[in-house]
Amino acid sequence: MTPEELSDAISTALATTLESGELTLVDGAELPEIRVERPKNRDHGDWATNVALQISKKVGKNPREVATILSEKIAQIDGVAQVDIAGPGFLNIILDAGAAGEIARTIVEAGEKFGTNSELAGQTINLEFVSANPTGPIHLGGTRWAAVGDSLARILQAEGAHVVREYYFNDHGTQIDRFARSLLARAQGNAAPEDGYGGEYITDIANRVMAEHPEALTSEDPQEVFRAAGVKFMFEDIKKTLHDFKVDFDVFFHENSLFEEGKVDELLEKLKTSEHLYFKDGAWWLKSTDFGDDKDRVVIKSDGNAAYIAGDIAYFQDKINRPENPADIAIYMLGADHHGYVARLKAAAAALGDNPDRVEVMIGQMVNLVRDGKPVRMSKRAGTIVILEDLVEAVGVDAARYTLTRYSVDSNIDIDLDLLTKQSNENPVFYVQYAHARTCNVARNAEKAGVDTSSFDASQLNTEADNELIAVLSQFPQAVKEAATFREPHRIARYIETLAGSYHRWYGNSHVAPKGEEEITDLHRARLMLNNAAGQVLSNGLNMLGVTAPEKM
Template structure:
C-alpha cells in the first residue's frame, strides 16, 4: 500500500464518519488536507497522521475522541493490521507485511512517474535564477543557484507545475560600460580602468574581438564595438558553461528590452495616477515601506530618469503578462532588501504581493587541505563554475551544492568530493544505484527472473525489508514537501537515507541463491524490491540533475 493509497483510505473513513453523523463540521469549517508520514520511531507504526488533532476544533470534539472514531474505521481497511492512538490524538497505523511489500510492485509499475503528482497542475511558475551579469564567468554563488534552481524547476515540474526557467540578462547599466572599457584597455595594452574587471578572461575576449573585427581599435567608437561583441562573447561563454553543467533556460530576458520597447516609460506613466507612487522632493517614490522595506524607494529621479527599481516593476508586469501565476526570484545574499521591494513592485501594478517569492542564497566557500581556495586563474579574484567542475566533476558539484538549505553558508570540501568512499555523499548515493544494477546483473546470470506471477509481497517480512520499504514509501512526500518549501536539499538527504537503508538490506538479504540452493519466490520478490530501489534512486538523482551510473 502506497502512502497515497493509505491517505485515500483514511480520507474515505473520515467521510464515512461524517456521513454517519459521528463527526459534524462546525459552520464555515472545511476539512484539512489528509497527510500520512513516517513516525520518527518505527516502533510507533508504519505511518502516522495528525488528522484527528486538526479536526478537533472543527468538529467540536476532543482530538482523542475524534481519533477513536477514525481508528475503529481505519482498522477495517484491507492491509491494515492495527491502529494505535498516541499522545493528544495521533493515529499510528501498522500495515500487514503483504500490504507494505506491494509498494515494490507499485514502484516498478509506475517507473519514472513514481513520486510525481499533479498537485501544481495548471500553475505556471516563472523561475528566475543565476542571472549573472555578462561581465565575467559565473562565480560560486551563481553556480549554487544554477544547481539549486534547475533542481527546483525539476521538482516543481514533478508536482505538475508548468515552469519557465528564466535568465535575466542585465545589459543595461554602468557595469557593462566598465566591462567594455576593460576590454578596450586590454586590447590597447593599457592598464585596466580603476573600476574595471581583471582576469585572464578579459584578455581572451579582447583578443577574440580583435580577431572578429581586426580594425576595431581604429573605429570611430571602439568602445561600442567592444561592448557589442564583448558582451555577446561573454554571454555565449556563460551559456556554454551552464549547458555543460546541465542547466539550460527557456527564456533569456534582456533588461535593455524593457527600456528600448518603452515598457518602463509606459508603466511609470500609469503608476503616476495611482496611490502606489507619490511625488516628493522633485522625485516619484514607491511606497515600499508598506511591504517591509526599510525606506520608500525612488522610482523616477528628480532629473526625470528612471531609477533601477523601475525596471523591476516593468519586469514583473512583463512576467505576469506572459502568463506567470507565480514569479520566483533566486537572488544572492547581498539582495535581501529586494524581498520587500519586489513585493511592493508587484503591488504597484495591482498584483498580489504573494505572486512574487524571493529566495536568498548564502555564500559558498571551497576548501582544500583544510584551507580556503580563493583564486581562479581565469577570473583572477573569484572561483568560478569551471573551477569547481574541473576539481570534482559536474555530478559532485551539483549534488554538493544542492544538498544544503540555501539559507545556510556552505563549505565545499574538494578533498572529500574526490574520494571514492562512503564519506563522500554523492559517491554513497551513486554507488547504491550502481550496486542495485550489479545485483540485477548477478541475478540474471544466476537465472533469477522476477514477474508479477512470482511476486509475493508477504515474503518481504524481515526488518531489513521493512526498513527499505519504509524509505521507499517516503519518496512522494519528499518531492511534495521539496516543492512546497522550495527546498531541493530534502531530495538529496532522502537519497542518502535510502542509500543507507539499501546498503544495510544488501548485507542482510540475498537476491541470488547460495551455491546449489534452489531459486525461490523469495529471491524473485527480493529482486523486485532491489529493482524498485534502482528506480527510486534514479528518479531522485534525476531531480538533482545528477547521473545514476550502472557501474562504478
C-alpha cells in the same frame, strides 16, 4: 500501500462514519486534508495520523472518543493489520506485510513517474536564476544558483507546474561600459582601467573581438565595437558553461530591451496613478516600507528620469503580461547582498495592482572552496575569484551540482575539494551514486542466476531490513512535495542519502540471487523487486538534482 493510498482510504472511512451518523459535523465545519506520517519510533507502527485531534471540535467530541470510532473503521481497510490509539488521540497504524511491501511493485511499475503528481498542474512559474553580469565568467555564487535553480525547476515540474527557466541578461548600465573599456585597453596593449576587469578571459575576449573585427581599433567608435562584440562573446561563453553544467534556459531576457522598447517610460506614467506611489521633493517614491523595506525607494527621480527600481517593476510587468507563458508566480533567486530586494519586488507587484505574493525571492548565501584545509581563493582564468569552471575541473559536474544543492540556500557552504574527490562513503555523492550502482549490479547478478519478478509475493518482505527500506521508499513522494512547497531542493539530497543508507544496510542483510545450489524461491523474487524499487527511486531523486545515476562504479 503508499501513504497517499492510505490517506485516501482513511478519508473514505471518515466519510462513511459521517454518513452513518456516528460522527456529525457542526454547522459550517469543514474537514481538513488527511495525512499520514511515519512515527519517529517505528515500534508505534508503520503510519500515524492526528485526524482525530484535527476534527474533534468540528464533531463536538473529545479526541480519544473520535479516535475510538475511527480506529474501528480504519481497521477494516484492506491491508491494515492493527490500529492503536496513543496519547490524546493519535492513531498508530500497522500494515500487514503484503500491503506494506506492495510499494515495491508500485514503484517499479511507475518507473520515472514515481514521486511525481499534478499538484501544481495549470500553474506557470517563472524561475529566474544565475543572471550573472555578462562581464566575466560565472562565479561560485552564480554556480550555486545554477545547481539549485535547475534542481528546483525539475522538482516543480515533478509536481505538475509549467516552469519557465529565465536568465536576466544585465546589458544596461555602467558595468558594461567598464567591460568594454577593459577589452579596448587590453587590445591596445594597455593595463585595465582602474575600475575595469582583469583576468585571462579579458585577453581571450579581446583577441576574439579583434579576429572578428580587425578594423576595431581604427573604427569610428572602438569602444562600441568592443562593447557589442565583447558582450556577445562573453554571453556565448556563459551559455556554454551553463549547458556543460546541465543547465539550460527557456528565456534569455535582455535588460536593455526594457529601455529600448519604451517599456520603462510607459510604466512611469502608469505608476503615477498607483496608490503605492507618492510625490515628494520633486520625485515619485514607492511605498516599499509597507512591505518591510528599511526606507521608501525613488522610482522617478526629480529630473524625470527612471531610477534603477523602475526597471525591476517593468521587468515584473513583462513577466506577468507575456502573450506566451505569463507567470502566475515569479521566483527570483538572488545573492546574499540582495536582501533589500525582497520588499522592493513585492512592493513593485503591489504598485501594478497585483498580489505581492506572486513575487517570491530566495536569497542564497556564500560558497567557499577549501583544499588541504585552506581556502582556495584564486582563479587562473578570472584572476581574483573562483568560477564555475574551476569547481567542475576540480570535482566534476555531478559532485559540484550535488554538493551545491544538498545544503539549504540559507546557509554558507565550505566545499572540501579533497573530500569530493574521494571514492569513499565520506563523499555524499559517491555514497548515493554507489548505492544506485549496487542496485544495478544486484539486478544483473539476479538475472544471470535466473531470478525475475514475473511473480511477486509482497508478504515475503517481512524482515526488519525490509521494513526499514520499504518505509523510506514510501516517503519519496512526500519529500518531493515538501521540496516543491518550501522551494528547498536540498530535501531531495538529504532524502536520497537516507535511502542510500537504508539500502546499503538492507544489502548487507538480504541476498537476492540464490547461493550455490539453492533453489529460486518467492523470497528471491520479492527481494529483487524491492532492490529494483530502491534503484528506481535513487535514480529519480538523482535526476531531480541533475546528477547522473551510474549503473557501474
